[in-house]
Amino acid sequence: MTQPIIKLKNISYKLENTLILNNISGAIDTGTMTSFIGPSGSGKSTLFRLLNGLKTANSGHIYIQNKSIDTFDPIELRQLVGIVLQEAIMIKGTVYDNLSIPTQLKDETLSEEKAKELLTLVNLDPSILMQDARTLSGGQKQKVSIARTLVNQPTILLLDEITSSLDPVSQKAIESLVKDLHSRLGLTILWITHSIEQAKEVSESIWIMKDGQVIEKSTSHELEQTTNQDVLSFIKGENQ
């Protein structure tokens, strides 16, 4: 039986008296792909920031590989739980400069060969390595962004709405890349999407969030049988 790699126990997060996450509990199994969907402001991105250690919950416990998140060194945690942020920020410089950020932070050097391998891994042409990163298309930037996070060799990969600003063709390309990475690297992947169809397409398990709470946890198949009115109205609204 697969062991949970992430366990959440009664997680709440407040920001200036506004409850962003309200008593969230659940577990994510090792090596699985889980989609998080829900309307804007439902707390999905905040939950991901808690998992990566960019924020800390006001109450509750998070366990990563059975170890309380509070006991991790922040840097160690962020390398173990990699996050790709919604906005694919490219720092001034080449694609190589961007890919080598995680190694530079450790006072190490990323070899050109390794950088090209990473570009190939995310389905990019290695010849763009010395190209100005800011001239890349949105889809290319997002792929470089994924590759940059993979430099740290995370065990868990969080993808925060990485396709939301992309055209449908680029969205499909990222979708298949994520599925490919999941099967090839055996990573545990959590990703936020606004699209139920995308969630069904890529993941084994789907968490639906609303107003800071998880209102449904199910497989793609189970989701079709749901009788939860909140979930049905979200799906209905999403399909319109």
Add this chain to the structure above:
Amino acid sequence: MTIQTLTLTLLFVIIPLALAYGLKLNIEKDILIATIRSIIQLFIVGYVLQYVFNADHLLFTWLMVALIITAATHNARKKGHKIKGMTWKLVLTYITVETLTQGILLGFNITPMTPQYIIPISGMVIGNAMVLSILFLNRFTDEVDNQFSQIELILSLGGTPKQAIHRQLMTSIKASTIPTIENQKTIGLVQLPGMMSGQIIAGADPIQAVQFQLLIVFLLMTTAVLTSVMIGFLVYPTLFNEKMQLITKDL
């Protein structure tokens, strides 16, 4: 200068007042307030300085320096009032800059230990440090606000707070010191510095005035860079908590 000639200088107030009134610029009240305030403030400072110079006691001299530091801190802290411990960070910076510069000047006997030298030079040093800290805080708060995502990105990839904010910190230090450096590049070409002009008008030898002005120019260079670097390195850690999380972007 006699009272009659001083009164005649008010012509330089009447000209902008007349222009403002004629063009309906609606700044007449501000011109009048500025004029009255400058007369009162400068005369008060003049009498206080006269008293301190006559007393010729170091205690009064350093009290004047303390007063200058207090006024500069009060003015500069308005910009960074949301930053934790901003007041003592400014005080510490100004005291360090003052101690270092006066230490060199007095320690090497470059200037004599008299209020006539200590007070005006301290005024220039701390005044410059105040402007520099405001310039730095202005730029730094903008940088953090506009590049919050980039700072968060570096943190998310396993960077320390210092690594995450390095780019914004260096940009702000550089940007705040540029005016001082650029100003010094053109010194004497575009305009004669105020202090040097004052000495020449008072009858000093121009070469000696230049030598003294050079001292001030170099002093202000140290002040500018030291102030920005110190404020920068004192301020950035307060933006993060012990878990290396960016606790605020609203500065």
